[in-house]
Amino acid sequence: MKAKIHVYLKPGVLDPQGAAVAGALHNMGYDEVTAARQGKLIELDLTGDDAEAARKRVDEMCAKLLSNPVIESYSIELDG
């Protein structure tokens, strides 16, 4: 089984890298971009085939290591 974890900055947390990306896109003429937020994608390969159990474990991994609840939120996608 694979887990895809998206980690992104919470709304309201300043994202200077996202702002720089939006600025660069503007410089390239993409004026329709009003904002950019930069996050992370983490893929895990997992043993077992119980999706519900896997989701619980991955959720725990996110809370303990993969995200920092002070500044970040996350979402989990299970596959296979």
Place this chain on the structure above:
Amino acid sequence: MKSAVIVFPGSNCDRDAHDAIEKVTGHKPAMVWHQESDLPEGTEFIMVPGGFSYGDYLRCGAMASRSAIMPAIVAHAATGAPVLGVCNGFQILTESGLLPGALMRNAGLKFVCEKAKLTVENANTRFTSHYEGGAELIVPIAHHDGNYFADADTLDRIEGEGQVVFRYGNNPNGSARDIAGITNEQGNVMGMMPHPERAVDANHGGTDGLKLFESLLGSA
């Protein structure tokens, strides 16, 4: 006071920390590898040094804060013993939950390496009692992720409780309310981005960090 300096893969200020502690106490601190699970018998003061533990992968300090030695540090802090985290050490202490908030990428996106002007906001801590309140110091900074963030309620709370110990004179990294260093609520754990251990000898170009170690460890 018996001291220990924690060493992670990628720590690079551990020897500066060692030398600053030895200069002030006359005793060499124990150097404790992160895979240890116990502190040396009788350890009182713990310093978590600067550097780039685990290459700053995932988030600065994230993996170090989950290493084998950390439960012993958290337990030691809970007894009221002094713990100081500098730079990457500050990041590790916030990641471990010993200090509130988080350190994010500098607002200007650049690594900053300069002498920072600091103001001592609270001279009534065990880390700053040898300074005058409001004193201005020059202490080096060198970091990419020193932008202190906490939500507004947390910021109001730590300001109200006197937990903001140092503020920047000329905010180099976008830190909320110019915060350069904070303590926990009990006042025995402090984190700061500037490097006091790099300002303890005239050959460093300044000695404004010396009084921090003297406050904590007793003047030599």
